[in-house]
Amino acid sequence: MVQSSVLGFPRIGAQRELKKITEAYWSKKASVEELLAKGKEIRAHNWKLQQAAGVDVIASNDFSFYDQVLDLSLLFNVIPDRYTKFDLAPIDVLFAMGRGLQRKATETEAAVDVTALEMVKWFDSNYHYVRPTFSHSTEFKLNSAAGLKPVVEYLEAKELGVETRPVVVGPISYLYLGKADKDSLDLDPISLLDKFLPVYKSLLAELYSAGAKTVQIDEPILVLDLPENVQKLYKGAFEQLTGEGLPEIVLTTYFGDVRPNLSAIKNLPVSGLHFDFARAPEQFDEVVAAVSDSQTLSVGVVDGRNIWKTDYTKASALVNKAIEKLGKDRVVVATSSSLLHTPVDLANESKLDPVIADWFQFATQKLDAVVAIAKDVSGEDVADLYAANAKSIKARQESSITTNPEVQKRMATINESLSTRSSPFPERLAAQKEKYNLPLFPTTTIGSFPQTKDIRINRNKFTKGTITKEEYEQFINQEIETVIRFQEEIGLDVLVHGEPERNDMVQYFGEQLQGYAFTTNGWVQSYGSRYVRPPIIVGDVSRPKAMSVKESVYAQSLTKLPVKGMLTGPVTCLRWSFPRDDVSQKVQSLQLGLALRDEVQDLEAAGITVIQVDEPAIREGLPLRSGQERSDYLNWAAQSFRVATSGVVNSTQIHSHFCYSDLDPNHIKALDADVVSIEFSKKDDANYIREFSDYPNHIGLGLFDIHSPRIPSKEEFVTRIEEILKVYPADKFWVNPDCGLKTRGWEETKASLTNMVDAAKEFRAKY
Numbered sequence: 001m002v003q004s005s006v007l008g009f010p011r012i013g014a015q016r017e018l019k020k021i022t023e024a025y026w027s028k029k030a031s032v033e034e035l036l037a038k039g040k041e042i043r044a045h046n047w048k049l050q051q052a053a054g055v056d057v058i059a060s061n062d063f064s065f066y067d068q069v070l071d072l073s074l075l076f077n078v079i080p081d082r083y084t085k086f087d088l089a090p091i092d093v094l095f096a097m098g099r100g101l102q103r104k105a106t107e108t109e110a111a112v113d114v115t116a117l118e119m120v121k122w123f124d125s126n127y128h129y130v131r132p133t134f135s136h137s138t139e140f141k142l143n144s145a146a147g148l149k150p151v152v153e154y155l156e157a158k159e160l161g162v163e164t165r166p167v168v169v170g171p172i173s174y175l176y177l178g179k180a181d182k183d184s185l186d187l188d189p190i191s192l193l194d195k196f197l198p199v200y201k202s203l204l205a206e207l208y209s210a211g212a213k214t215v216q217i218d219e220p221i222l223v224l225d226l227p228e229n230v231q232k233l234y235k236g237a238f239e240q241l242t243g244e245g246l247p248e249i250v251l252t253t254y255f256g257d258v259r260p261n262l263s264a265i266k267n268l269p270v271s272g273l274h275f276d277f278a279r280a281p282e283q284f285d286e287v288v289a290a291v292s293d294s295q296t297l298s299v300g301v302v303d304g305r306n307i308w309k310t311d312y313t314k315a316s317a318l319v320n321k322a323i324e325k326l327g328k329d330r331v332v333v334a335t336s337s338s339l340l341h342t343p344v345d346l347a348n349e350s351k352l353d354p355v356i357a358d359w360f361q362f363a364t365q366k367l368d369a370v371v372a373i374a375k376d377v378s379g380e381d382v383a384d385l386y387a388a389n390a391k392s393i394k395a396r397q398e399s400s401i402t403t404n405p406e407v408q409k410r411m412a413t414i415n416e417s418l419s420t421r422s423s424p425f426p427e428r429l430a431a432q433k434e435k436y437n438l439p440l441f442p443t444t445t446i447g448s449f450p451q452t453k454d455i456r457i458n459r460n461k462f463t464k465g466t467i468t469k470e471e472y473e474q475f476i477n478q479e480i481e482t483v484i485r486f487q488e489e490i491g492l493d494v495l496v497h498g499e500p501e502r503n504d505m506v507q508y509f510g511e512q513l514q515g516y517a518f519t520t521n522g523w524v525q526s527y528g529s530r531y532v533r534p535p536i537i538v539g540d541v542s543r544p545k546a547m548s549v550k551e552s553v554y555a556q557s558l559t560k561l562p563v564k565g566m567l568t569g570p571v572t573c574l575r576w577s578f579p580r581d582d583v584s585q586k587v588q589s590l591q592l593g594l595a596l597r598d599e600v601q602d603l604e605a606a607g608i609t610v611i612q613v614d615e616p617a618i619r620e621g622l623p624l625r626s627g628q629e630r631s632d633y634l635n636w637a638a639q640s641f642r643v644a645t646s647g648v649v650n651s652t653q654i655h656s657h658f659c660y661s662d663l664d665p666n667h668i669k670a671l672d673a674d675v676v677s678i679e680f681s682k683k684d685d686a687n688y689i690r691e692f693s694d695y696p697n698h699i700g701l702g703l704f705d706i707h708s709p710r711i712p713s714k715e716e717f718v719t720r721i722e723e724i725l726k727v728y729p730a731d732k733f734w735v736n737p738d739c740g741l742k743t744r745g746w747e748e749t750k751a752s753l754t755n756m757v758d759a760a761k762e763f764r765a766k767y
């Protein structure tokens, strides 16, 4: 029998149970016992679900209350001192590292004030991990204060009658994905490997004693351009991690092609290797040849990153090719990566057009897919399943929903002049200076203001039809007015309308574009308790009518100060949707660029002449390796943005915004935006700041973390601005937060922004 394997299952719960309980815990509406019990319930549910589906290899330790990488930092005691001095319970240390913690002293608790650790994109996905942060004083040890999570969860499953394979991020990836803390900037985390391995090994030994025969060790960095010194570490490291009293290891890689690093993993003493053939089928021959005689091959054919139905016939053909080489006993049918990146269950979608829904598989359906393929290649009769699958695949290929000849005709009109502004930046800058006459250190925000409960309630009422469209719009207008008045009051220079009408920055536009489908419950974890519901691009994209003009015009009518129009850029719309897999991403991105061009021009015509087109996803879309694919990407990504934004006059000021990543200024030059804002509050490295000083256009280097409820004081802003001014010129300096404020409450928003604006005024007076 060929086995089926799932590398990880979404942990958010089919009804977002995890979000509800963690947020209740944070606001002290649920106890720690209730929190832990809910986690346990979700895990049990997921294991049972996979067992019932017939999955042979089921993962444990794929659950997390915040992030699986952060869990390891707690487990291995990679906890910067600033989090340990308050005597917090382990779960609160975890949350403090993940999201910061600020609380006043009470009779029973001391005051706490710590910022969160840095959060960055997990490879090219829309998931974010909390970056391990090392210093010279880091002392690795198994931190068993709350039990050893992988062991606890392994035993928990066992008790339920489910034998699982614990999954842990590998030691080399863990270090490599980390960074040095501010006090130890000369430290290269990878140099800590020798110290780290014995502790990592003791975790494996504990798992083995608990009964785990095999563990899944994820080494996703093997799909990156790895420096040779890092490649060379694998052999020695895995030799140390195998042997008597230790479980067997299945080494997993995903999200790309491993070939350039293949020598690193050839002949490792691991019992199995896993590769992602959904993403990188081209690596097949070479990586299969690298599997040694004693090893199994886990064939990742069911895509963990997208929602399209797996083509069973194609998948079987690939698996059979592996079986020909290795035999049935040494081949496993697997998901390409963890299913964390897909929505939980298609059965929760009652509103999807059934014709289109038939093209999809969500995580729960993907369980059936791996099982069906494993059965088929084992020789079991699954002809009915295969016939039904072939029918769906064919129906999609032949559907007229996916093509729009008008869009295709318009795509042919894209050329240099359609994607270039009529004058270079210096001329535009002059025109804009004259028009807006902004002070030095102009202050602005990134767009969204707190999405309050009231907003959600009213949106729900409107969706359910219990209030009319007019009533809803009136409500939204009131919200806009509140936001405008607040901004005027505290003295911001370039205002925003606050985005109260938007549930999500991509979904909101997706719902108004042709060529998109959306789910009602297709949530995917983005970070912590923040989930997104990516819309799905099913066909050629176009814009039937204006999408954002009404709200912006209303906001502008309330004030003399400029109000920024606010759009989500083509690359971000693409990246934060589930893209089509039947046309290239470039084509989808340019189609979105054309649709947004119409919107930008409509805004300008309506008198909105500062327009921000957000591209926070541009960095994550960057192919993981350098080379042709990456330079092609940078070209079409920038071109799509320029298609959207270049049809305006010189005095119209185009802004863009980037967050969640180590942005390379070179990657955004070609967008040619007049002003960009960048998440920056966690960047301490002066050299990194300096890289931006050559950037030709104007930049707002984000001054505070919007993922955290913490309120920076005015003095803190002043110190930070001074620090940046050492290497960054004052005349290009915009003052703004890291990102939008939608996840924040009003109280902290008011306080933080007031302090920020006051700090800017101080510098304005000085310069």
Ligand code: MET
Binding pocket: 446, 447, 448, 505, 566, 614, 616, 657, 659, 739, 740, 741, 742
């Ligand atoms: C993730 S980037 C968010 C940008 C958006 N304009 C906002 O303020 O929310």
Ligand SMILES: [Zn+2]
Binding pocket: 446, 616, 657, 658, 659, 660, 738, 739, 740
């Ligand atoms: Zn942002």
